[in-house]
Amino acid sequence: MQVKSQKNKLSVQHPNQRLLRQMNATLNRKLKSIQHHLTIQQTDLQQHLMKILQDGHRPPKVDPPKVVxxxxxxxxxxxxxxxxxxxxxxxxxxxxxxxxxxxxxxxxxxxxxxxxxxxxxxxxxxxxxxxxxxxxxxxxxxxxxxxxxxxxxxxxxxxxxxxxxxxxxxxxxxxxxxxxxxxxxxxxxxxxxxxPPNPNVFYPQTARKHHESDVYIIGDAQPGSCLFEFANHALLSGKKVRVEGKGWKRRNGAFIPVQAHEDREWLYNGAKIVIQDNSSIRSMLEVAACGTFQLISISSTVDPDTDVFQSYNSLEQLVEKFDYYWNQVEQRRLAASRAMAYVKYNHSxxxxxxxxxxxxxx
Structure with a gap:
């Protein structure tokens, strides 16, 4: 009877032993995972410390002295x-x-x-x-x-x-x-x-009658360009138009070509609206310094960070803005004044x- 009792006791303990083995196996797996992560962290820390020590022996980066x-x-x-x-x-x-x-x-x-x-x-x-x-x-x-x-x-x-x-x-x-x-x-x-525009030359002045014009176009008459197409628009009908650039004599004999010897400061002051396309930045600044309103192609903007210059990038925009500013004289003067102030203080x-x-x- 004693032997039988011991067998029964062993049979009861057996499931507990299996549970303990499973728990030990699970704990060992987790411990190995933790140990692996600790090893990686220790390696990273050692590399970081080595980098700090190496950087400490390097000469500090010296910027060149600023010129006074x-x-x-x-x-x-x-x-x-x-x-x-x-x-x-x-x-x-x-x-x-x-x-x-x-x-x-x-x-x-x-x-x-x-x-x-x-x-x-x-x-x-x-x-x-x-x-x-x-x-x-x-x-x-x-x-x-x-x-x-x-x-x-x-x-x-x-x-x-x-x-x-x-x-x-x-x-x-x-x-x-x-x-x-x-x-x-x-x-x-x-x-x-x-x-910069010469302030003794390019400034608001009262032009004489023979310097006056309704529109002053600066740029070449290239087929397909905005200026080329705009030259025949009805908005220019009956207006006095000066042109400066290549191809205008062949294009429209009614326009007045600007001669090389003519003083631009008087022509700029005598114009009501100047239209420029792919012309020099210098001429744009000089027109603005005279206090004359101008429309410039977006490809030749003086400064991409400023919106003081009225620009166009298509024939439709040129027609729309020209028509608006031709009829809104006060808005035209306000825009010209803003551009003149910008040039005075930023392009001196x-x-x-x-x-x-x-x-x-x-």
Whole structure:
């Protein structure tokens, strides 16, 4: 009986043992999983600590010291014969005097060797670029380690400038389309920086009768363009229209072609509405400085961040906006005043001088 009792006892304990084995197996699996994650975390922590120790032995990254403009000495080289650029050089020099320590102006024909002591001169800036430099000045510029920049007027293209461009580290042009050509001529950094409107020339004035027009169109009469199609629109019927660009003589003999010698400041002031398509940024700024309303194609917007210039990107938009502003004189004047104020404060000689320095020294 005792043996039988013990057998019964063992038979009762057997299920409990199975349960314990299952629990142990489950706990072991979980412990292994936890141990695996702990191992990974420990490895990551060790790698992180090693990186911190390695970075601690590296020299800290040092940014180049900022150039203080008020410590700079600038040599400004200006043309002798170009009256327009000579007039602009006065405004540029006056602006730079507010920004740099010293500015020395000489003409292209004067020897520059005495100004090229690297300890005294920090920047050489040539304005214009149309007048030929004496051979001794070319050699002096080529040999000098001083930063050299040229602010081109480039009115007659880029072909003749190859020997000049190679002398400079920075090239500033009136037209972004010239940049690829200039880059092929040397190793200069090239930027589009149009000349600001001369405030002594381009400002609101009362034009004489023979300078007046209803519409002044600036741009080529290319088949398929907005200007080409707009030229025959009924909205221009009976209006006095001036045109500046290629193809207009063949297109419409009733339009008045603008001659190269005519003073643009008077024509801009004499126009009620100026329409521009793919024209230079400089002409847009000059029209705005005269306080004249203009419509410009969206592809040639002066500044993509501003909405002060009324633009169009289709014939339909051009027709719609022209019709509206022609009949809403007060709205036309308000839009022209906003554009004039924008140009005055954002495209002055002081702002452009600062932009040049930032491009060179920042």
């Amino acid at each position: 403009y008020k410590q700079l000495n600038v040599l400004l080289i200006t043309p002798c014969m170009d009256r327009e650029i000579s007039s602009m050089s006065v405004l540029l020099e006056q602006s730079l005097r507010h920004l740099v320590k010293n500015i020395y102006e000489i003409k292209t024909i004067q020897p520059i060797e005495t100004y090229l002591d690297a300890s005294n001169t920090d920047l050489i800036l040539l304005l214009g670029g149309e007048e030929a430099l004496p051979e001794e000045n070319i050699e002096a510029l080529r040999a000098s380690p001083i930063k050299k920049a040229i602010w081109l007027s480039d009115p007659s293209g880029v072909k003749h400038l190859e020997s000049v461009i190679s002398l400079f580290d920075y090239v500033f042009t009136q037209d972004a389309a010239n940049i690829p050509s200039y880059q092929r001529m040397g190793n200069a950094l090239c930027y589009e920086v149009p000349f 000689y002081f702002q452009k001088s600062l932009q040049l320095l930032d491009r060179i020294f920042r």
